[in-house]
Amino acid sequence: MIRAKDLESMAESLNHLGLPFNEFITRQEIDYSAKEFNFNILDASLSNNAIYRFCFKKENNGDYVIEDYEAKMLIVPIEHGNHAGIDTLELENQMKEIKWALFPIYKRDALLGLFEKLDQLRHSGDLNAKKIGDKLAIKYFSNTPLEEMLPLPDKRPYEKTIIIPIHNKGNDVDIGQAVQLLQGGILLKYLDNNNESGELCWLKEDKGYLKIYSDFNVAEVVKQMPLLKQPDIIELSEILTGLGNGKPYATSLLINSRIVGGKIHVDPGNQSLEFRDNNGKTVNWKLWTKLKQNKKPGKGKKGPGL
Numbered sequence: 111m112i113r114a115k116d117l118e119s120m121a122e123s124l125n126h127l128g129l130p131f132n133e134f135i136t137r138q139e140i141d142y143s144a145k146e147f148n149f150n151i152l153d154a155s156l157s158n159n160a161i162y163r164f165c166f167k168k169e170n171n172g173d174y175v176i177e178d179y180e181a182k183m184l185i186v187p188i189e190h191g192n193h194a195g196i197d198t199l200e201l202e203n204q205m206k207e208i209k210w211a212l213f214p215i216y217k218r219d220a221l222l223g224l225f226e227k228l229d230q231l232r233h234s235g236d237l238n239a240k241k242i243g244d245k246l247a248i249k250y251f252s253n254t255p256l257e258e259m260l261p262l263p264d265k266r267p268y269e270k271t272i273i274i275p276i277h278n279k280g281n282d283v284d285i286g287q288a289v290q291l292l293q294g295g296i297l298l299k300y301l302d303n304n305n306e307s308g309e310l311c312w313l314k315e316d317k318g319y320l321k322i323y324s325d326f327n328v329a330e331v332v333k334q335m336p337l338l339k340q341p342d343i344i345e346l347s348e349i350l351t352g353l354g355n356g357k358p359y360a361t362s363l364l365i366n367s368r369i370v371g372g373k374i375h376v377d378p379g380n381q382s383l384e385f386r387d388n389n390g391k392t393v394n395w396k397l398w399t400k401l402k403q404n405k406k407p408g409k410g411k412k413g414p415g416l
Contacts, residue, residue: 111177112278117147120166120174127179127276128284129162144168152211152253153285159184159211159253160289181288182271186249188242194234196227198242205246210254272315283313283320287356291315295356296376298325312378323378328353331383335395336402338362338369349374358386365398 114120117140121131129151140147147166152159160183166174190199205224208216231243244263251257252265270292274283281300283291290297297313301322312323328350332341338361341349349359358373363385372387385393 111175112276114174115172117142117166117174120176123278124164124176124276126278126280126284127282128286147174160285160292161253162285162288176276178273178275180271180273181285181292182269183289183292184249184252184265184268185270185292186245186268188245188249190242191238193239193242194230194236196231196239198231198246201227201231202246205250208250210250210256213255270315271318273319275320290356291320296353296378297356298354298376312376314378324381326378326381328376328383332374334399335374335383335385336363336365336399338364353383363393363395365393365395 112120112123114123117135118132121135124131134149134151138149145168147168149164149166151162151164153162160181163180163182164176165179166176168174188198188202190197190202192198201224208221208224228243228247231239232247234240245268247260247262248265248268251260251262272288272292274288276282283297283299287295287297291313292315294315298310299313301309301311310325312325314321314323329346332346332349352359353374353376358375360371360373363370363372370385370387370393372385372393375384375386377384382396385395387393
């Protein structure tokens with residue numbers, strides 16, 4: 111929780127979360143007699159248009175307090191292909207280049223081709239094409255001026271929210287990390303401001319809240335994996351840093367004399383690491399390693415998880 115004597119001091123205390131609160135609050139028309147203040151801030155720098163909600167409460171003694179903030183964004187999975195004569199991946203890549211929240215500043219003729227392709231997908235009679243067209247419209251037009259101008263499908267099934275506690279101890283989850291968690295990332299952070307005595311924990315989004323897991327010896331688990339090339343101390347440090355920052359590590363395993371490319375993900379619930387191949391399929395590397403250790407000399411067989 112953060113406590114402050116006025117909103118300006120509160121804004122100063124919240125700047126570490128990655129938003130320019132001082133600038134934002136000075137632009138608002140604020141009723142200082144109110145007991146509760148709600149601020150919704152749109153981050154248009156993301157294609158998913160994340161929205162952050164902050165609620166300050168005014169206590170009887172005049173202090174302002176805040177205990178957490180809410181981050182919400184659209185998670186819209188799209189299986190691309192060629193539908194209705196349109197390469198939908200290429201179309202999305204073109205749509206990513208546009209800051210749709212700033213739509214009024216664009217010349218509409220410059221965007222006409224994109225609108226025509228979306229219209230073609232949504233009205234081609236191909237159900238898969240319509241589904242992709244609808245998803246692209248939801249993903250890029252929601253929370254923008256276009257949401258009020260165009261008939262969009264219901265976006266609620268794709269909205270994902272997380273409540274982030276605020277402790278003001280220097281290790282709070284900032285807005286960038288909140289987005290990572292909403293996208294399925296897993297973070298390693300101290301739960302205390304004192305980096306020498308604070309406890310390292312893994313954080314994961316679970317049903318709209320932070321779920322906390324104890325740290326484990328990730329380096330030792332990496333060494334147990336049947337990696338194509340075992341990392342040296344510098345590479346191991348890079349792996350640990352990346353995983354702790356919520357970034358899966360791209361590498362390859364050697365399974366039954368086969369090279370399997372994919373990424374290492376943290377599995378904090380099982381105090382272990384998970385390997386997903388390039389198709390997103392989980393490879394049971396632990397079972398393969400166990401079988402290899404117990405294997406008698408002879409002809410090899412196809413390993414598990416492949």
